[in-house]
Amino acid sequence: MLDNTHRPLGLPAGPGVGYKPQHFRDLLDDPGPVTWLEIHAENYMGDGGRPLAQLRHLSERFPISVHGVGLSIGGEAPLDRDHLARLKHLVGWLNPASFSEHLAWSTHDSHFLNDLLPLPYTDGTLARVCDHIDQVQEAVGRRMLLENPSSYLAFDESTWSEFDFLAEIARRTGCGLLLDVNNVFVSATNLDFSPQGYIDAFPLEQVGELHLGGHDEDEDDHGAPLLIDSHGREVVDPVWALLDHVLDRSGPKPVLVEWDTDVPDWPVLRAEAIRAQAALDRIPA
């Protein structure tokens, strides 16, 4: 019997990390400042075995954030009913502190492309995304958070800015937002806008969680910097500075460090969590 019913709803305004099975023992023995964990929903949709056993165990110690990467909320086609049912089942038995998904699409014609693909910010996309979020919140039975994407290109047909688009989705559906600070930095570099300006225009009062992660550096056809959201290294200094800019305006929030490829030994990830704690500690009272 799962004993996590004593936990209050919502994530604590402290550091969290994306859970990787290789850190299971370390997290129990030496979590450092880590106060909560995030899992990718799709990795815990099997019938049993070690993944679910570890998750049950961890959920008795840490509040858990369920972060979906496969629902394709921005897809042109209707939501996958089977996948929605799997999410409902997971959220039902785990009773996580938070549930979030992405402003992106990944499934088309029953092909799942295993990436978070971009959307044009138009009235048509807005109506479709809001309709899908209504369905998700109805099915899962709770408010969800929607995450801003990393952008590598822009759609000529877009008529909304991303921050206004997200604010309008939150207003229409009642969902909260997940602000990925690294994604803002990546998109701002790639599409040449001010990341601070984006943060200043963002509806921070709707934000229930912040994300940080590492990115790779490349170049486009014209030699302009092209950053790639790889989650495979340390968070860079300008992103930590941007986090300070956010926290100065938002006050304390749950801050997650994501590291999904070339996953390091625990002390390296714990050091990132310590740095997130320091950023939270420096917020003026």
Added chain:
Amino acid sequence: MSVTQDEFRDALLNPSQAVPGGLSDGAARPAGRRFNVYRNNVAVSLTEAMKEAFPVITRMLGTANMEGLAGLYLRAHPPSSPLMMHYGEHFPELLARTEQLSHLGYLPDVARLELALRRSYHAADAAPIDPQALALDPDRLLALRPTLAPAAQLVRSRWPIHALWLYNTRDGAPKPEPGAQDVLILRPEFDPEPHLLPPGGAALVQALQGGRTLGEAFYAATQEDPEHDLGASLTLLLAGGAITSFDAKR
């Protein structure tokens, strides 16, 4: 100009296809190689998923060959579900129809073994019975209809798949000799382990998975090997936690 997800998807999966129009760099210049970030994300993440799912095939063929096959597989069988734990289920068919691999006839069955190991890993948990419960007189024992754990997975092959698997995963394992091998994967707790079955063992397991009584399953085993040792097979099943309940036949 608008871009449909149909066009986007087609261009993603076909690197030779032009980047869809209507996509720019934010300064009104065509997106160009920026689109390749998405192409790479899709190809790289799904290639990694295949290498993770088939470590033994990857070791046998080498990483570069496996990555080439993963690319072919992606175009032939794009994932049909967001559950990556199921990705690769048609890989044995791709290996079987790949002309350049026809001299390695055992590959499809080794891939089937790796798929079965992953199914076992994610299978539902089921508590095993107390072995003492089978301490019955033979007539009563043979009338029992045992249920096998969902994690128990059988793979039959005309190739020495157990020896091939061991040779590529365990230091010092002997070089495989030709011959058919049947493998039963058992998962006493969380780690699936392939066990080589004696002649008749696979027939016994198939019969039990089909809901037969122990007596009927034993008969099926003796059809393949008149000398089949039922006690040894039961010992293997019990040690692996594979029997989760039983009904007495009426």
